[in-house]
Amino acid sequence: MRDIFQDLFNKVFGFFRQAEKEENAKETAVNRLRVVLMQDRTNLTPELLEKMRGELIELLSKYVEMDKDALELNFEQEGNQMALMLSIPVLRAKDEDEIEAEESENSEEADENAEEEISDAEKSEDSENAESTDEENQDEQYESEESNTNSKDKSK
């Protein structure tokens, strides 16, 4: 019974929110311009952005299992500042043991400098990913502000 009311409430509330939030042509133009100008001004090429994305995935997957394909990395305007928004669909947070195990594994790899082990490790990670999709918290999303850059930085 409670669920039904909750559902109804969400629908009604959602409807009004949507009506409120609908973007007009002017707002669309302003928002699109801000993003494109951010890119123009920083000289961050799509290649560099992709590289940054790859490195962030590498770093963060030490701590969480995530849906790597759905990861989003975007510039957004927050008042006078530009923010780099990173949205990561988290499948499962890793526990301490796993993180430690991975750390030691990594240090071993570094010591031995063995390339074969890396590819092995990747394979086993992939199979873990497939299992963990059943986890309950798979839709949980973490939004983190990675860095702020000044929007008025026009010097090149």
Add this chain to the structure above:
Amino acid sequence: MSGRVIVITSGKGGVGKTTTSANIGTALARAGKKVVLIDTDLGLRNLDLLLGLENRIVYTIVDVVEERCKLRQALVKDKKNPNLCLLAAAQTRDKSAITQEQLKDICEELKKDYDFILVDCPAGIEQGFQNAIAGATEAIVVTTPEMSAVRDADRIIGLLEAKEEIQSYKLLLNRVRPNLIKSNDMMSVEDVVEILSADLVGIIPEDTGIITSTNKGDPIVNDDSSLAGKAYNNVARRIMGEDVPFLNLEESRGVLSKVKKFFSGLIGKEK
């Protein structure tokens, strides 16, 4: 005398650089200043048309740098205004016909005899643009409330900021349509100013009168009843250092407002 050299630029084509140059130049001359307009759009000259001087051009800027004539001989006097003259671009040559140094020298020479040297810049950010800004110490960036024009203006501002000789630049927002802004279909003046974070020197409303004035070769500032003409006149006054408030473009232009205008004109409130 040491005149001010102001380049009128935009990045994007078709936003009204040449119209702006012709009108600000004419308005300054009407205010008693001695003005030279330089068209640097080699191969695509149009400033002569807007001023109605296309049949009077004998020598061009290329003839000056190639020493086929004296600088003074190449200056074409305006029909109405003895204070205004034009240094036309060559129509048969391209932008490589003059160098930055040569343009700088011409500006230095003109500074001695004129109050204002307005340089009409070609579209783009290549050599033509670099030539046009070479002799200038001030800039007016013309843009419209459209995404592509604002983006290009931002690029131009970046380039102007990197150029030491340019001491200041101001934004001129052209072709503003109050009705579209009111209905949230067009970016407002505030939006554009905030995005570009630059000072405004003028807001010019979209005006069909611009088309007829261009067809006649008579800048719209000569038409005292035109709103765009009034706005351009205000730009000229701001350039001369006056503190002029921006026109209220939102007034409806129906019969009622004309009646109001008439009465306020009698009382003397209307500017």
